[in-house]
């Protein structure tokens with residue numbers, strides 16, 4: 633069975649004064665998806681396909697620049713934020729038992745105009761990505777509100793700790809991913825476009841180009857494909873949210889496979905990784921002590937260090 637698809641139109645961006653009954657219905661549907669699968673496609677969110685394609689187009693212009701024009705933007709070279717910036721092919725290993733991932737990425741964690749932003753050969757890079765970041769932020773806050781309602785909690789319970797998305801005290805990141813053409817004769821044993829992993833923060837919003845490859849691990853322990861559905865956003869629970877909800881909302885592993893041999897197509901995706909504010913203390917929202925309280929940023933750092941090793945996280 634494929635992943636669930638929900639119609640978000642009652643609460644789409646720009647809509648206000650939504651009746652409690654409608655919100656409750658949607659929150660129960662979301663709850664079902666997040667407890668049973670951990671992934672859901674939302675249609676009619678207000679973020680349309682043209683917007684997504686525009687961001688991917690500008691990103692791709694950057695990824696297609698020669699290496700020496702991309703290097704100055706490498707992750708680790710920005711004083712504003714250690715995670716912000718460009719990551720070269722094979723520089724990340726999301727599943728440490730495999731070779732490096734066959735992907736490039738650009739993390740947008742700081743929105744400050746004072747940063748060094750790509751501009752030569754990629755006009756509007758900052759404007760296009762910052763606008764999209766803010767659209768994703770608005771949608772995320774709507775989803776977080778519904779997620780609280782779905783658990784019969786105060787609607788603000790998650791929002792209270794997501795007040796600073798887009799500022800220096802919150803690690804939320806828009807990551808543009810580019811999967812270059814694969815030359816099957818050069819692929820290492822067990823290498824993938826993106827190794828098996830689960831995301832770290834609260835939730836992730838994902839937009840994909842039409843090329844297939846993404847798979848999600850279901851509760852039966854099988855990987856099922858999660859194709860691109862134009863006009864939708866794929867939303868998943870990440871690990872800190874699973875912990876926060878005492879394992880009620882589940883964070884599912886996922887990966888991106890290589891294209892079939894001989895298929896030289898590229899692939900793109902935009903992932904919006906939502907994190908609570910750095911200083912937030914995350915305690916089980918049901919009042920239980922299933923997991924001890926943890927500082928949001930400490931949790932993120934420990935996950936980065938586990939996955940990449942300290943050295944790699946800063947490359």
Ligand SMILES: O=C(O)CCC(=O)C(=O)O
Nearest residue numbers: 809826840846888901903
């Ligand atoms: O590119 C994709 O479709 C998924 C990427 C992903 O899961 C990630 O970067 O965490």
Ligand SMILES: [Fe+2]
Nearest residue numbers: 829830831886
């Ligand atoms: Fe992921």
